[in-house]
Amino acid sequence: MTxxxxxxxxxxxxxxxxxxxxxxxxxxxxxxxxxxxAFAKLATRVASIAEPGLTFGVVDHYAPxxxxxxxxxxAQMIKTLESNAKRHGMTCFGLNxxxxxxxHVIGPEQGLTLPGLLVNCGDSHTSTHxxxxxxxxxxxxxxxxxxxxxxxxxxxxxxxxxxxxxxxxQPGVGAKDLALAWIAKLGADGAQGxxxxxxxxxxxxxxxxxxxxxxxxSIEGGARFGMVAPDETTFAYVKGRPYAPSGQTFERAQVxxxxxxxxTNAEFDLDISLDAAEIAPIxxxxxxxxxxxxxxATVPSPxxxxxxxxERVAAAIDYMGLVPGRALTEIQIDQVFIGSxxxxxxxxxxxxxxxxxxxxxKVPGLVSPGSQQIKVQxxxxxxxxxxxxAGLEWVGVGCSMCVAMNGxxxxxxxxxASTTNRNFRGRQxxxxxxxxxxxxxxxxxxxxxxxxxxxxxxxxxxxI
Amino acid sequence: xxxxxxxxxxxxxxxIANVDTDQLIPARFMSTPRSGDYGQFLLHDLRFDRNGDPxxxxxxxxxxxxxxxIGRRNFGSGxxxxxAVYALIDFGIRAVIAPSFGDIFAANSINNGLLPALMSExxxxxxxxWLDGDSAVFYLNIEKRKIMFDDxxxxxxxxxASAQKLINGWDxxxxxxxxxxxxxxxxxxxxxxxxxVFPAQETAG
Ligand code: SF4
Numbered sequence: 001m002t003x004x005x006x007x008x009x010x011x012x013x014x015x016x017x018x019x020x021x022x023x024x025x026x027x028x029x030x031x032x033x034x035x036x037x038a039f040a041k042l043a044t045r046v047a048s049i050a051e052p053g054l055t056f057g058v059v060d061h062y063a064p065x066x067x068x069x070x071x072x073x074x075a076q077m078i079k080t081l082e083s084n085a086k087r088h089g090m091t092c093f094g095l096n097x098x099x100x101x102x103x104h105v106i107g108p109e110q111g112l113t114l115p116g117l118l119v120n121c122g123d124s125h126t127s128t129h130x131x132x133x134x135x136x137x138x139x140x141x142x143x144x145x146x147x148x149x150x151x152x153x154x155x156x157x158x159x160x161x162x163x164x165x166x167x168x169x170q171p172g173v174g175a176k177d178l179a180l181a182w183i184a185k186l187g188a189d190g191a192q193g194x195x196x197x198x199x200x201x202x203x204x205x206x207x208x209x210x211x212x213x214x215x216x217x218s219i220e221g222g223a224r225f226g227m228v229a230p231d232e233t234t235f236a237y238v239k240g241r242p243y244a245p246s247g248q249t250f251e252r253a254q255v256x257x258x259x260x261x262x263x264t265n266a267e268f269d270l271d272i273s274l275d276a277a278e279i280a281p282i283x284x285x286x287x288x289x290x291x292x293x294x295x296x297a298t299v300p301s302p303x304x305x306x307x308x309x310x311e312r313v314a315a316a317i318d319y320m321g322l323v324p325g326r327a328l329t330e331i332q333i334d335q336v337f338i339g340s341x342x343x344x345x346x347x348x349x350x351x352x353x354x355x356x357x358x359x360x361x362k363v364p365g366l367v368s369p370g371s372q373q374i375k376v377q378x379x380x381x382x383x384x385x386x387x388x389x390a391g392l393e394w395v396g397v398g399c400s401m402c403v404a405m406n407g408x409x410x411x412x413x414x415x416x417a418s419t420t421n422r423n424f425r426g427r428q429x430x431x432x433x434x435x436x437x438x439x440x441x442x443x444x445x446x447x448x449x450x451x452x453x454x455x456x457x458x459x460x461x462x463x464i
Numbered sequence: 465x466x467x468x469x470x471x472x473x474x475x476x477x478x479x480i481a482n483v484d485t486d487q488l489i490p491a492r493f494m495s496t497p498r499s500g501d502y503g504q505f506l507l508h509d510l511r512f513d514r515n516g517d518p519x520x521x522x523x524x525x526x527x528x529x530x531x532x533x534i535g536r537r538n539f540g541s542g543x544x545x546x547x548a549v550y551a552l553i554d555f556g557i558r559a560v561i562a563p564s565f566g567d568i569f570a571a572n573s574i575n576n577g578l579l580p581a582l583m584s585e586x587x588x589x590x591x592x593x594w595l596d597g598d599s600a601v602f603y604l605n606i607e608k609r610k611i612m613f614d615d616x617x618x619x620x621x622x623x624x625a626s627a628q629k630l631i632n633g634w635d636x637x638x639x640x641x642x643x644x645x646x647x648x649x650x651x652x653x654x655x656x657x658x659x660x661v662f663p664a665q666e667t668a669g
Contacts, residue, residue, distance in 0.1 A: 014643065014646050014647055014650045015643055015646055017625070019623070019624045019625035019628060020623075020624070020625060021625050023640065023643060023646075023647075025647070025650055025651070025654065027661050034494065034545070037498055037546060037547075040497075040498060045637065046637075053662070053663065054662070054663070062495070073495040073496075074495060076495070077495050111664070112663065114660070114661070116658075116661070117661060122544055123543070123544055124542065124543050124544040124568055138544040138568055139544060139568065139571070140544050140545075140546040140549075140568055140571060140572035140575065141546035141547075141572070142546060142572065142575035142576065142636075143571065143572075143575070145637070146636050146637055146640065149637050149640075150637065150640045150641075150647065151647070151651075152640060152643075152647055154636055154639075154640070156623065156625065187538075188482060188538055188541055189537060189538040189541065189564050189566075192538075192564055192565075192566075192567060193567065219542075222538070222541065222564075222566070222567070224567045224568065242664070243663040243664050244664060245659075245660035245664055246664065249659065249660050249664075250660070252660070253658075253660040256658065287482070288482045288484075288538075288541075290482075308479075308481060308536065308589070309481075311479075312480075312481045312482070315480070403491050403543075404491055404492065405491045405492065405494065405495075412514065422484075422486065422542060422543075424484045424486040424487065424542060425484075425486070425487055425509070425510075426486055426487065426490050426509045427486045427491075430490065430492075430509055430514070431509070431514070
């Protein structure tokens with residue numbers, strides 16, 4: 001009757017306090033420039049961190065993607081991380097390291113993320129690593145300091161939730177659409193206090209890249225945890241990665257990893273089902289990820305809603321500069337962004353390139369690969385030329401326009417079709433207007449200059 | 465962090481749902497050292513226009529002395545940035561009352577002595593309606609899980625663990641140090657039974 005969550009939780013629980021909190025062992029702690037507050041906090045109390053061998057740093061949030069750092073304050077953020085790493089004797093993938101990339105991309109890529117681990121990072125999208133059947137969640141600076149000092153974390157056990165997706169996804173529809181579909185259905189706080197396990201044959205058929213996109217967006221529905229039980233797809237991905245076990249140790253590990261699944265009769269506090277065939281390519285129109293609709297729909301009319309919801313929708317439409325009742329495909333965009341830990345893996349770049357090859361973008365845009373390794377691979381496959389021939393900029397690696405900390409941002413009032421994870425007010429820059437969608441959908445928007453259903457573009461391509 | 469049990473102060477409503485941490489503090493301010501005043505960044509882009517002038521009708525501009533905020537659902541959703549809590553604290557906010565909170569935000573709040581008080585949507589709506597855009601003196605008590613204002617007493621929800629931390633001003637690092645032997649025993653056991661959980665390059669060395 002146990003769930004995957006039960007198994008992972010008890011495997012990491014060192015103690016349970018009277019008030020019900022568990023003290024959990026942390027297998028991997030990933031830090032980035034934003035962890036500076038935690039290191040500063042620690043400096044006044046302990047001389048060294050508990051487990052430098054289990055702590056890995058990476059420059060991503062402030063990494064420049066076009067030449068040099070945008071300001072001295074930004075350069076200082078990067079320098080501080082690198083000097084903290086040196087002082088504490090932990091590995092840091094710095095700016096010139098071939099292993100550098102966005103923290104949630106390089107963890108799996110380097111084999112640091114494995115099934116059965118507990119992974120923490122001071123970034124809410126740490127849920128990404130749950131795609132491997134790991135207990136992975138984002139934490140704040142005080143908690144980061146605690147993990148640095150003790151390699152443990154106090155945590156109240158979340159409730160369990162399962163989202164089962166069955167059936168075949170239509171061509172042009174992928175993990176991003178799936179995630180936005182359930183968030184639109186349940187709301188941006190629909191999974192608050194819950195750990196989600198994604199299940200069903202549609203999830204099983206997803207690649208690791210797709211599963212990571214799905215788990216990544218769990219936090220946008222309020223869940224801190226998103227998980228997929230490991231299987232052959234997971235083991236094949238992990239095998240041969242630099243920090244992953246090898247040889248007999250790998251085989252031993254796999255025997256254990258195969259036990260990491262919910263029992264067939266396990267019960268969940270919340271159990272949701274989705275039909276994959278019903279999911280269309282999705283875009284967001286508003287300022288919360290729950291403001292998501294099939295691209296074939298129209299901008300909602302606050303007049304048809306009531307109470308605080310009507311006010312919220314009206315405010316979002318006003319900020320986004322939209323007209324209620326208009327078709328979403330009539331929304332003209334100013335630029336595109338392809339990047340972030342949600343959708344900047346090789347599969348994402350291939351999906352966008354497949355639409356852009358031989359076509360021209362009507363608007364400017366950036367394509368920022370998720371890691372140096374992905375950049376190298378994409379260039380080996382000639383994807384960079386597809387993007388630049390279409391008129392987009394192929395830039396360096398980092399969080400870039402996902403969080404607009406490194407100087408890359410969308411100008412006030414401008415509208416961006418983006419593969420990122422948050423359409424919050426001001427997320428991509430002050431007064432910036434963000435529409436979230438999949439890489440293929442961003443490519444389609446680039447080609448027409450409007451929010452666009454990618455499916456006809458796929459068929460036209462097949463006809464050639 | 466010093467603990468606290470009760471507080472009397474001025475409350476005002478921030479009648480907006482989904483106030484995410486990007487709104488509580490825009491990312492571009494986050495390279496500021498903690499010694500700086502984060503209060504000036506609180507809700508910056510809602511509070512100030514593009515010229516940097518305060519929007520006079522924005523709640524915390526109308527009531528700059530507010531220290532209890534009444535918010536709407538999904539307050540503090542989004543990123544894990546603890547700076548969102550620093551901005552609230554530095555501005556002088558001691559408690560936020562809302563129907564739901566982002567999980568990480570709530571944990572960060574407790575760690576910084578800020579009370580995230582959960583209350584049903586209906587009760588929150590009643591309070592916001594009663595305030596009618598004004599501010600009023602509220603009294604709140606963590607131990608009793610109650611707020612009082614006018615002639616009303618309303619209870620809120622907070623877990624025992626969170627209440628204890630706020631009241632005692634506990635720092636988890638001190639608490640965890642007591643468990644060091646158990647932690648070390650766990651580590652040794654893990655290394656023995658599941659050696660692969662330690663990174664390959666480390667165990668090889
Ligand atoms: S790409 Fe965006 S969401 Fe991902 S780690 Fe960077 S800032 Fe966070």
